[in-house]
Amino acid sequence: MPTLNHYLLLAILLFGLGVTGVLIRRNALVILMCVELMLNAANLALVAFGRSGGSLEGQAFAFFSMTVAAAEVAVGLAIVVLIFRHSGSTDLESIRLVGGGAREEQ
Amino acid sequence: MEGILFVLLSVLALGGGxxxxxxxxxxxxxxxxxxxxxxxxxHYMLLDAPFLAAVQLIVYGGAVIILFLFVIMLLNLRQDRLRARRLAAGRWVYALAGVAVLFCLAGIFLAGGTSGAVDAGPSGTVEAFGEALFRRWVYPFELTSVLLLAALVGAVALTRHAAPKAEDKA
Known part of the structure; x- marks a missing residue:
């Protein structure tokens, strides 16, 4: 029988994967996917806590967090499309609009 | 049985990640x-949350993944460029930072010392969850429709081409 600890451990591992992905990848789309991984880890922890605490509130929180995540993906992907139109790639390291670009050109 | 399912699903989740x-x-x-x-x-099914499991499949497994795939196809990313540069420049340092976050979370987890069986609660049937959603959480629930509308309008407004101005038409 899996206990609360098992679910929390799984959520921690998934969240760590998401953080590492956001840090090491450079494709904006993959970074958004890693953000989704983190959100899912948090949802899993919420549902596990709610189940062990004996209330439906964990599920309600996870439900609302899912709607927010759906809205976030829609707007985030729209921004990725704009970035692609502007610079021709989804590589975040090729986009230097503030500060860094000027230094490289000198 | 539940233990086997838990391990299988966890391996699938982490492997996918x-x-x-x-x-x-x-x-x-x-x-x-x-x-x-x-x-x-x-996992949501194991946690006795069948409604959330269905929503997870429809919203994430359906809508979000399809949206990602649509945008990937729309953008027509060049394979050679993808192959040349995949990871960020100082990736090892960043990966270390990510692992450090992992260890911090694990430390908090160990220090907190939560325990206990996970199935202490009432059964989370769709009926019970619907009662909670439409009684206790009815205002947040209605507000999410405003949020989704705002996201819809925002996404369309961001991505559509700029409308020609009046003087351009003349």
């Missing part, structure tokens, strides 16, 4: 994410 991280092509990453989402839906 690793797939997202390590594959070059964003399409592969999206499919890895799909695996993780489906596995987490299975």
């Amino acid at each position: 690793l797939w997202v991280l390590l594959r070059r092509s964003p399409v592969d990453s999206a499919l890895g994410l799909l695996t993780t989402m489906v596995a987490i839906a299975g």
